[in-house]
Amino acid sequence: MTTDNITFGFFDEDAKKEIRRAMLKAVALPGYIVPFASREMPIARGWGTGGLQVTLSLITDKDQLKIIDQGCDGSVNAVNIRDFIVSVTGVEETTATPDATIIQTRHRVPEYPLSENQTLVYQVPYPEVLTTVEPDTARQKEMHANVDYAKLWVLLYEDTAQFGDSRISSRYPVVVNNHYVMDPSPIPKFDIPKLSDNPALQIFGAGREKRIYAIPPYTDVKPLKFSDREFAIEDFSGKACERCGSEDVFLDEVHLDDGVHFFCSDTYHCDTHLKEDRGAA
Template sequence: MKKLKTHFAFLDEGSKKEIRRATLKAVAIPGYQVPFASREMPIGRGWGTGGLQLTLSLVGKEDVLKVIDQGADESVNAVSIKKLVHSTTNVELTEATEDATLIQSRHRIPEIPLTKDQILVLQVPMPEPLRTYEKKEYITKMLHAEKEYSGIWLMLFEQIMKYGRTSTDADHPVLVNERYVMAPSPIPRFDNPKMHHSEALILLGAGREKKIYAVPPYTDVASLAFDDYVFQKEDFSGEACHLCGATDVFLDELVDDHTGKTIYQCNDTSYCVDRLNKLEQEEVSTVDA
């Protein structure tokens, strides 16, 4: 019986080369959506196939992989992707942001600042920031080519007129390298500033829409806003994580099962655990002293 040939990182070499070529073009033109031949993956489209294809095309035997889903390392989506990558590469897995060389994420950028030795891959459901008011692909391509973004400015203006503020709580559009308006993936507004002059390479992949785009290191990234209605990220002033006490991170609003009161908790679970461990070590050191 003939043994089936298996490939490192699941995809065949031809597929990985094609995805890498599209990735190189995306890096060369920050914020520009590069079409690519999205492959069929053993997970449903919309569950991170674009990000997964980027990860599989870039991962090497020496890489250390971290996968998170909305800040959590243990969610179903994150665990499934980690299992697939690990089973086809045997690369080391980690939950520590600072130890990872390759990070795939859905809806969050880690709290710990990334470094030049890391690559962040973001999963994207809808890469076209103009799609909310223009359904035709050939027209959105033309609008990008002509740098004609009045429609998206009008959309933001209408939100201000209706709600008194822009209502894009996630996936707030950004201007990359003073040229292309880009969808940053459904990360919260809190994470948008982390893209500006990031030391790490940020890659964004949309499998269903068959697009790859990128924010190279040290690139200007500005969230769209008016002079008199400046961009504002989520404000957690006066609140702190009920577990580790962090105040300068993105917090989830929860309800205490026992008291019924509102409590806050770090969205980035590994950051919270790491902070708790450090606080415990400091307490032990103080007692020993």
């Protein structure tokens, strides 16, 4: 067997259709979790098989593909997934956020604002936002149906009472279109405001848990928050990227022999900002 007899996009067309149907339903019901028959992929579960299946059933030969992990195009898992997708589709790859038509991501939303002709595909480990308070699937479905999120609110209450704010650092629950509460995948709180009213289509794929959900373009997305409390994102005030000097972006904290350093998490942003700086100088 050689790669020549692997079809475009790895899957057979029926598999792609099934996944697209799940995506259509997900788009029609913003924030609602749609089950799908997650296929076994040649990379392991938990490594992005959900996002990969979404990307492979959306992609055409005209697409430009960008894959990031922690904001970084060069991260090993991103490289690996990109190599795989390119090898089964032959599409063009890019690291430039504005050029990409499909961006598959793990743990970050790109710093560069997205546009209408782009799709952001998230890799999702835990699609079900209620898991922390209710592990039983049947009960979870009932709670969504009744828009009963009291238990999530109680968790928020408890943390606020004991720690002053929620202890949730990433995967902060969001209310989509004023209805379903949804897990936004493990992005930092810093990225939560970017989900709302975004011109791009955002699709979330969870391979291991066999679920797909979506935020259609220009949809209202709010963090689950008491109305008399501010939603506080990660604070990098007074810090800047040591490489490109950017402020107001998400920074990686790196511990080295000579102490703690900060760098842009979004490598495309860092590279372009560095070029602009040099161009200006």
